[in-house]
Amino acid sequence: MEYKRKRKILAYIMMIILSIFFIFPLFYMISISLNPDETAILKNMATIRAFFPAEFSLKNILDVFERMPFARFLFNSTFIVSTTIIIGLFVNSLAAFALARFRFMGRAFLVSFVVALMIIPFEAIAVPLLLITNRLGWLDSYIVQIVPFIANPFYIFLLYQFFKSFPSELEEAAIIDGASWFGIYWRIALPLSRPILASVAILHFLMQWGSFLWPLMVTRGPTYRPLTVAMEVFFGQYPRNWGDIMAFAAMMTIPVLLLFLFLQDTYVNTVSRSGIK
Amino acid sequence: MQRNDKKSIASFLTPAAVLLGAFMILPFLMAFILSFTNQRLIPSPRGTQFVGIANYLRVMGDELFKTGLKNNVVFVIVVVPLQTALALGLAILVNIKVKGNKFFRAIYFIPTVTTMVVVSVIWSFLYHPDGLINGFLTTISFGIWDGIDFLNNTSTAFPAIMLMSIWQGVGFQMLIFLAALQEIPDSFYEAADIDGANTWQQFMYITLPQLKNTTTFVIISTTILAFRLFTQVFVMTNGGPRNSTYTVMLHIYNMAFKRLNIGYASSLTVIFFIIILIISIIQRFVLNDTEEVQ
Structure with missing residues (x-):
């Protein structure tokens, strides 16, 4: 004792x-x-x-709003991140559902292909992607910060593993009742998948909210600039006013910290899931 | 309504397939092709030509690239063992069944949900020549410590960034270890208790072997992250002083974005990817080697 x-x-x-x-x-x-x-x-x-x-x-906080369009940056980040997550959940889960629940030729190959794609880090495609999006005339926009980041092989794989664990009786009753495949996906599979959808949303959030290299390359002025790049630009202005810099940092950080403390168990589960690669 | 209904399959797969094709597979393949050209971001009037392996030959003699690669390797050698060991230690600590361990777990993972740009800004202030860390070192050394400008000194800038990176990232690996620790059956430890094994023996002969796959995963993923090192060095030092914090990613960024030399940046990207690929293959190898994983 x-x-x-x-x-x-x-x-x-x-x-x-x-x-x-x-x-x-x-x-x-x-x-x-x-x-x-x-x-x-x-x-x-x-x-x-x-x-x-x-x-x-709150003087420093008011200073930040006065010295730069902080509200604009906050909106940009929030809009980019939430749009990517919502469309991403939809697109990735549709693909995962097809890979897990349908039977077709080349299905196993597609699954291993998705797994292989997981190896490609964003940094390995950033340069040609800059060329592509530049040709598309997308530079300095929301679309260039959203569309390339919707589909993600790792999230497809996580969702695929989850959908695969459902018993095959799941759809059979619904099929007899005449439900469509989309109906089965939307009304049966998705509601059963809340924990994994939450995990994918959290991983997607962390990736997009902290995204720095790409918006640094593709945004020019403050109009479409997200918080991360705005923070860096502000930090690079001399003479530095540390009170204002820290106010910017705090406003960008505290809401996210509170959110994650509130979602603590979900976050812990998410990270353990991401470990089973 | 069949499981091989072609129309449904196509409509479910198409959105992801199109997006992955256009924004991942296409640029990935383009990197290889562009690496053999003199492509510019803004096309020159003379157009783009194939230049053979000229870009790769240039990489061979590129001292900045070599400096960057050397720094990435040093970062891996220092940070990966330290961060993995600390993560395991933290996981074991918060796995002890005491009141409040969830609270401490939360404190340790808070830095992982703090954006790297913000972390870099805060720590730049902490590393200020007259900043908190110098103040702390002066106090605990009774004034012997003479404040130094951590981020402007070639011998301290990179270690300072390493410490900060560990601070930011270790909580993530801690949670991965924690999940693995909780999967080790209690009966293993109970049996060891009966056999009279002490805590250290239990750690060496039960915990560590059971964590083999997790440890491999953590080591490999931290190594890959180390090669992707960019945000911290960009914000805090921009590769300086005298390139002591320069990295491969910073070089790729500078070549593509500052020099607008997409062809050359692409050849660097291909080399970067091959490094990541080799590390990933090693991971698959080690994992398959141990036991039947799933």
């Missing part, structure tokens, strides 16, 4: 030390973002006082 208690205390001590390591940069960001006094920020940046500003205000 004594040994077990000691082990527990040791575990707590280690967990707390590690949490400080993982959480302090985010606390730092929040404290600086709420500190209206740039001189105090620079004076106290290396001390514990940086975490406890003498005064709190």
